[in-house]
Amino acid sequence: DTGVSQDPRHKITKRGQNVTFRCDPISEHNRLYWYRQTLGQGPEFLTYFQNEAQLEKSRLLSDRFSAERPKGSFSTLEIQRTEQGDSAMYLCASSPGLANEQFFGPGTRLTVL
């Protein structure tokens, strides 16, 4: 198993454009998490799924953000009408449950110009 993968690794977009990120978790991990990390800060929780069900969303997740995990495997995070404040590293993690240990992917760095 190659771990959690994320695509793309880097995305540069203009303000107002829509972007979509993909996360492929470790196979058979039923939980999948999205976090956002800005410079000098720790990751901040955005949302998580157990299988295909989205169980919790942070207040950070405005209505411009939407996440899906349609078949309980990969997940997508879409940001509509991007703003400069959306510039950050978007991290995905998966967990097999147990001790809720979360394994992170390499992240997608978003820059909004």
Add this chain to the structure above:
Amino acid sequence: GEDVEQSLFLSVREGDSSVINCTYTDSSSTYLYWYKQEPGAGLQLLTYIFSNMDMKQDQRLTVLLNKKDKHLSLRIADTQTGDSAIYFCAGGSTLGRLYFGRGTQLTVWP
């Protein structure tokens, strides 16, 4: 609310031990975790401890938990230059989000 505090910087000489400290406010945290992040990379899970344990050792890593004081520490023995990175403390329960501190930048001097 949930809050995790860490000192921001630590410098040590190669071969010495490093001790990174963390305090947390959420007494309902079931597990406490240490992650390592190298520049431009995601987070690597180093170790975690169940809240009813006092200590966990894993090769060069020793985690100490003082649940009464809500204090967690990570000791790295024989610190190497490759250990230079940002170390994050996090708390969480058996399900759901983890709460992270701002991270401690560890610099190891040769």
